[in-house]
Amino acid sequence: MKAQLRVAVACVSACLALAAGAQQPSPLDAVPEKMPNDIPYGTPISLERAQAAIAAAVGESKRRDWKLNVAVVDSGGRLVAFARMDGAQLGSIAISEHKARAAAMYRRETKAFETGVQAGNHYLLTLDDVIASRGGIPILDGGRLIGAIGCSGATGSQDEVVCRAGADAVKR
Amino acid sequence: MKTRPMLTLEDCRRISAAAEAEAKRNNWNVCIAILDDGGHLLHLARMDGASPANARIAVEKGRTAAESRRSSAVWEERIKAGRNSMLGMPGITPVQGGLPVIVEGICVGGVGVSGVQSHEDEQIAAAGIKVLG
Numbered sequence: 001m002k003a004q005l006r007v008a009v010a011c012v013s014a015c016l017a018l019a020a021g022a023q024q025p026s027p028l029d030a031v032p033e034k035m036p037n038d039i040p041y042g043t044p045i046s047l048e049r050a051q052a053a054i055a056a057a058v059g060e061s062k063r064r065d066w067k068l069n070v071a072v073v074d075s076g077g078r079l080v081a082f083a084r085m086d087g088a089q090l091g092s093i094a095i096s097e098h099k100a101r102a103a104a105m106y107r108r109e110t111k112a113f114e115t116g117v118q119a120g121n122h123y124l125l126t127l128d129d130v131i132a133s134r135g136g137i138p139i140l141d142g143g144r145l146i147g148a149i150g151c152s153g154a155t156g157s158q159d160e161v162v163c164r165a166g167a168d169a170v171k172r
Numbered sequence: 173m174k175t176r177p178m179l180t181l182e183d184c185r186r187i188s189a190a191a192e193a194e195a196k197r198n199n200w201n202v203c204i205a206i207l208d209d210g211g212h213l214l215h216l217a218r219m220d221g222a223s224p225a226n227a228r229i230a231v232e233k234g235r236t237a238a239e240s241r242r243s244s245a246v247w248e249e250r251i252k253a254g255r256n257s258m259l260g261m262p263g264i265t266p267v268q269g270g271l272p273v274i275v276e277g278i279c280v281g282g283v284g285v286s287g288v289q290s291h292e293d294e295q296i297a298a299a300g301i302k303v304l305g
Contacts, residue, residue: 046220058181078224082216086180090212 042144099136100150191300202287234284269293
């Protein structure tokens with residue numbers, strides 16, 4: 001009986017501690033002066049440039065003997081070019097496009113969502129069409145977002161390396 | 173065990189480039205999609221001036237051809253002939269412009285094109301597939 005009482009008391013104390021914790025100010029309550037990711041949308045990426053990004057990404061992937069899916073979307077998040085390397089996994093076809101689309105629609109690398117979720121900001125997963133996995137990068141031209149590239153098929157870190165090679169090849 | 177031919181990325185690039193050349197020759201802006209025999213996307217190129225809708229439609233026409241092992245125009249013709257029930261076929265986009273890729277008598281995928289008139293879309297898809305010989 002005594003042991004049970006001790007457990008009950010411990011539970012109540014824990015609940016109170018949690019309630020007290022909830023009253024701490026949330027870092028999400030801060031109101032920064034400037035908004036983040038204030039990047040204007042530019043002219044949609046051309047097919048030629050999208051294919052150059054894919055060629056660079058596929059080249060990087062080949063050098064490392066990785067097999068990935070690579071997608072490039074325009075500033076509206078719609079598919080412009082896509083390539084599946086020989087032996088790349090089927091499940092990653094949609095993921096590569098999703099990463100590219102999310103990078104364009106949210107004007108940030110998809111790694112930002114991954115980092116946020118890892119840090120405990122699970123609310124990020126309730127935002128529309130988010131994918132919390134690195135490997136989606138916006139493509140900028142003169143400070144304007146013209147499209148985005150997404151890679152999938154390996155680990156997130158491997159996807160990101162290939163994705164970066166593609167994005168860097170065509171940014172201006 | 174049976175073996176079957178399959179499309180490589182290099183094959184897809186050649187098909188897409190040939191299709192794109194056919195479109196350019198005619199001053200057409202289209203989207204060209206290539207899918208494998210399971211209806212999974214292998215390659216896509218949306219030419220400047222082609223719309224997001226063209227991208228989606230090209231993929232679906234190509235998928236129709238790849239999965240049903242016949243031209244999407246065949247489906248369109250059957251419906252035109254009065255088989256309205258074919259409109260309910262799952263996963264079928266019954267509009268001309270999607271062709272199966274047949275190699276050694278085996279369907280290895282499909283090519284779908286969207287952007288101009290349907291018979292012109294099919295002409296582009298055929299020009300792409302022709303490079304395989």
